[in-house]
Amino acid sequence: MPLNALHRDLVRRSVWIAIYLLFILAPLFALLAGALPPARDFWTEFSVALGYSGLAMMGLQFGLTARFRHVTEPWGEDVIYHFHRRVSLIAVALVVVHPLILLATGSDKLAPPASLAEVPLGAVFAMLSLGALIVLVVMALWRTRLKISYEFWHATHILLALVAVGGGLFHMVGWGFYLADPLKRALWIGMTIFWMALLGYVRVVKPLFMLRRPYRVAEVRQERGDTTTLVMRPEGHAGFRFRPGQFGWLTLWGSPFKITGHPFSFSSSAEAADGRVEMTIRNLGDFTSGVSKVPVGQRVYLDGPYGAFTIGNPADMHVLIAGGIGITPMVSMIRTLADRGDKRPLILLYGGKDLESLTFREELDALAKRIDLTVVYVLSRPPEGWTGERGYIGAEVFKRHLPPRYADHEYFICGPNVMMDAIEAALGEMKVPLSKYHSERYSFV
Ligand SMILES: Cc1cc2nc3c(=O)[nH]c(=O)nc-3n(C[C@H](O)[C@H](O)[C@H](O)COP(=O)(O)OP(=O)(O)OC[C@H]3O[C@@H](n4cnc5c(N)ncnc54)[C@H](O)[C@@H]3O)c2cc1C
Known part of the structure; x- marks a missing residue:
């Protein structure tokens, strides 16, 4: 920015x-x-x-x-x-x-x-x-x-x-x-x-406004880590533009007058054609457990885009730090930069339990060959023979993988609260000013 x-x-x-x-x-x-x-x-x-x-x-x-x-x-x-x-x-x-x-x-x-x-x-x-x-x-x-x-x-x-x-x-x-x-x-x-x-x-x-701007589920894709991607296309309107990292409120069953919508980051590229948007949803509770069963063609409602968690500030390098399903806004940022042919260096530190839980792993590996992206997986339960990072993302992992002028990079953090607290504390210790890091917390309440 x-x-x-x-x-x-x-x-x-x-x-x-x-x-x-x-x-x-x-x-x-x-x-x-x-x-x-x-x-x-x-x-x-x-x-x-x-x-x-x-x-x-x-x-x-x-x-x-x-x-x-x-x-x-x-x-x-x-x-x-x-x-x-x-x-x-x-x-x-x-x-x-x-x-x-x-x-x-x-x-x-x-x-x-x-x-x-x-x-x-x-x-x-x-x-x-x-x-x-x-x-x-x-x-x-x-x-x-x-x-x-x-x-x-x-x-x-x-x-x-x-x-x-x-x-x-x-x-x-x-x-x-x-x-x-x-x-x-x-x-x-x-x-x-x-x-x-x-x-x-x-x-x-x-809701009246949303009622006139419905979406249809065009594809339901099963992803790694008990996770489902919904591909949604606007029906009878042009949709909206979002910035990578932003999120929307999804109403899946029923009308937009339903009191509770659920917030999900957009996982698709902000450059996707025809107003198409994707949300990638992990099975974590009663609402999310039903997402994999959504039929293609289902009418849904989206309220968005919202949020300030988005790339744009000038920086020598963007450091994306994701834990678990916190990968969704990051993958949107990476896909968008790839679609735009953006040459800025990116490093993704992605923490998960094991290789099976790493949603988008194959695509991230493929994107790393196309753009200036380095992906570092950090596994808390690595398989035998794993030579990569193990444990949790923290100051030690940063020091091994980031160029030392830490305060010059722009950091984006999304994951479980406990991980985000630990990373924010580590960045503070590394003298990274508060203005240089951005967090998206998945629990408002
Ligand atoms: C800005 C933002 C972006 C998110 N992006 C993603 C994403 O890309 N992918 C993904 O899998 N998850 C994402 N989440 C989390 C997701 O919204 C919750 O996991 C989901 O709503 C839980 O619903 P549930 O009924 O299945 O689980 P439950 O077991 O009912 O709820 C688990 C917890 O999630 C929270 N929660 C539940 N319903 C809502 C709601 N309607 N609004 C706000 N919080 C709620 C509550 O704290 C609750 O205790 C995001 C959350 C936020 C705030």
Whole structure:
């Protein structure tokens, strides 16, 4: 990526951060504008400010997860989801601390009513919102431990978020005080409708668009390592262009209105003809286990391209580091450079259990003869007589295979989380600046 592109990314990041802060802070400051109700004690006002901030942060989560390409591109989807998780925890903490402060200061707002019928509606909504938030956080943090399927978790996550934000708004409106002012009330109600409309955009508008742009499975190819490649062609439209390393959301069974799509990197060359795209999918769970049985001719839906994991920065050499199914974005990069006749040197460090698990092995060996590509296989369970690298990819493997000016190369890492953490740590030790390495994590949650 030329320098002006790097600057453009920096400007885009700064603009989006400014917009994000504006959306959080402006509605808070708006509460202080114009005529104000009589001031209450410091702790009450402080606790109320926390409640409002928490709601604004929660509402904006709908924007973060709305898959707006312009928003996510400067960072990469995994970073956005990571941010989403962290900000959610902060927002929930603010919302939970809000009544705790009132409780600790003995506020009369929390005094028990004489009978259930006298519980103010504002308080009922507060409890509903808080309850939904607590369940949402517990399910998000401990989904796998609670053995909740991804699909069920995803659907309830959206529902709970709607109840939490909707309940929060009704609580504020019901309580009046700042929102007794009709203009301020209209602002917060309008903002909540806007947040929910963002969800409507992802769940209704985008699927409608995808419905008109279906794909057909043209070929189902079995690959090494319990892995299947789906070759998909656009039906009645030109498809989209992607950059090698990017990914898309695949809906295989059912309509694009289905709540859960599955993300997969494109494994084909970005130069493939007729809008054809390929995804190479390893059998790892209930959805992926069905991929090898997909019939040719099946109609599927693709939402993409997404992601910032792509070649482009100036570098003397691109170092691609793949573990397991993390080979898919790398093979797309290699195929694309080969199709473009690109002469830049590439080195692929590819870790796997054994030779049988190395998807695309034969093709990679063939490509290494055509372009300036060096492939180094690193096997954790090598066969007898194996003379290549064994164990795991790390600093020692880098030192044996990379030219020593390590900080001049551009690194791409994709594989299991534990491998990626180890490699990022090794690159840090080798004084490779953070700006020189790019990661694609296959777990958003
Ligand atoms: C950006 C990205 C690119 C990916 N590219 C590839 C690829 O090229 N090839 C490949 O084989 N795999 C890829 N994956 C991983 C793939 O999406 C998951 O393995 C697959 O969705 C698991 O589905 P399952 O129901 O078979 O497994 P399950 O056993 O149900 O899920 C296993 C784990 O995968 C995650 N997961 C499940 N469903 C989803 C979902 N809908 N969205 C996000 N995460 C989910 C969850 O953390 C879950 O615990 C990629 C993931 C991401 C985030």
